[in-house]
Amino acid sequence: MLFNSFNYLLFFPVVCVIYYLIPNKFRWVFLLLASYFFYMNWEPIYAILIFLSTFITYLCAFKLDKVKDIKVRKVLLIASIILNFGILFLFKYYNFLTDSLFNFLNYFNIRVRFPEFKLLLPVGISFYTFQAVGYSIDVYYNKLKHENNFGKYALFVSFFPQLVAGPIERATNLLPQFSKEIVFNYAKAIEGTKLIIWGYFMKVVVADRLSIYVDSVYNNINMHNSPTLIIATIFFAFQIYCDFGGYSNIAIGCAKILGFDLMTNFCRPYFAKNCPDFWHRWHISLSTWFKDYVYIPLGGNRVSKKQKYLNLIITFLVSGLWHGANWTFVIWGGLNGIFQVVYSIFKPFRIKLSNRFTNLIQIISTFILIDFTWIFFRANNSADAIKVIQNIFTKHGPLFFGDNKVFIYGFIGLIILIIKDIYDECSFTLTFENNKIIKYTWYATLTILILMIGVFDGGQFIYFQF
Structure with missing residues (x-):
């Protein structure tokens, strides 16, 4: 169901x-x-x-x-x-x-x-x-x-x-x-309902819209060029975030209405400033599971540096295999493990600068690295993943838009998502923040968008296959 x-x-x-x-x-x-x-x-x-x-x-x-x-x-x-x-x-x-x-x-x-x-x-x-x-x-x-x-x-x-x-x-x-x-707790039920509405928006407006474009590109790699593959890969990063993050929000919201508190599973992962930070924000319940039941029993940080790096690689390889019985997932996990090791090696040499520009550079750099790994996660097989990377660097041409309605609606949903995540990440305090009319208008607008441009084809959640 x-x-x-x-x-x-x-x-x-x-x-x-x-x-x-x-x-x-x-x-x-x-x-x-x-x-x-x-x-x-x-x-x-x-x-x-x-x-x-x-x-x-x-x-x-x-x-x-x-x-x-x-x-x-x-x-x-x-x-x-x-x-x-x-x-x-x-x-x-x-x-x-x-x-x-x-x-x-x-x-x-x-x-x-x-x-x-x-x-x-x-x-x-x-x-x-x-x-x-x-x-x-x-x-x-x-x-x-x-x-x-x-x-x-x-x-x-x-x-x-x-x-x-x-x-x-x-x-x-x-x-x-x-x-x-x-x-029954009215305040808790309202909070749960808000999570459910936002979860459905993430799923049917953003994820399922973007998936139409992503699938059309990744299932026909040889037909597409660099700009198209780059956009499709960026779209997939947000597709999988909204697909799984949307499910988690609906799950947490439903449990909250019933009176139960589930752990937070996503915390605006694409605002991460480095790869370890990303894994503190992405699929938190699984990341902490592997940390507590795999990484720490292997020795965690309490061993030599070489053993620590090996523990990181092993943990992420196992994480990749957990996601699916395919070498693409193993490679995806291995790449994430390598990024963790590289960050850990160079961490002592980092120059600590704290300003908006450097933060933005760190966020963009981390997103590029993580998005590169998503190529292997999304590709149908390893050969396709390699072909995508080759075409990105060698095959130039105009951007493929496909169905304009699909592209535009997906883009609108993506912009709303990014604005919402920026608002939450930066903890803005607005004068009308506690205005109930504004809040109800916001969720009413989301509901209308869900009904108007949401995809209702019964699309399965990506993580169901895992």
Whole structure:
């Protein structure tokens, strides 16, 4: 069930009404049923997988709370990680690995046939797997106590607003909220509604408009020249930001209306002044997950510089692989890792200047580097990515506009987005800032733009495939 579908626009209000009508002690049960109904709208049989992941991590945490022996605790945690990631590997990475091995061995005239599994990738499997495994690790390190109520823990893993594309929540934040008595909060509901409206604007007005142009270019690379590929790549940077950032805003807004607080997932990433700053602003829930559960266990900053740099590269390579079973994602992750290492090496030699011009130069430079990596993320394969880079530097000509209406509407949405992000980033204080008429006019205008120039073709969110 997509957030930008009629089904969800009917589903969520009905859930809200029933949720606040029933007694507080039964609400978690209702939300659990609603969450599984939400997930089963894609492929009902795959609800078994999310239940299996829930059961494994719950059982592991239950045992971890009972056992004191360090060796036994390690075995339990490793078993939970292997079983969960084993399921993820089978559905997401097995065919990628066997295909890569086949091609590698074939290069040396060694023919090996591997068994093939024609499996549909379950929606959101990477998200809920990481969330469930994170819970096991937190219990292992005594960051929280095991949740005795299996149903509430199952709700933590399957909570529908953030189930299929995050934010990847921590048990320390979300799980205790299911045991609190929640009363309808008007101010919170208004705040959530504002986030939802802005999220829909980002998705259907900006992301889905820009995607029409981006797809027409990136699916026909040989037909396009340098200016067109540069514009398409810039558009994709904002497309993926608005697609995923829009989803996160809708998810956080829906949860807020229901009385729950999810973590912020995006913080105006294209205002980052360097690559590490970008990753403090982009997909924050995943970045912090990799930091806490991969980078720090590898040694983090507590090791030699060479080992630290290696840890950074490994973490970003794993992050790239998390995004998809394709070498383009691995290269994308590797490039981001290299940028982190280079920044870390040269950081002591930076000249610290603080003025608007130098800040602007830093922001533009960082955007160019990040946008370069998006070429590999968006390209259909590695060869296409290399072709895009070659054409950018060698193939000149006039800019391709495509459908003028698509280009203009997408550009209008992009300008509004940038103005809004500048306003939030710079923390402007305007004389009419607290004027309710101005605020309601702003959100009414966004709603009108959503209805007038939004794309309502049921376009899937990019991160659903991960």
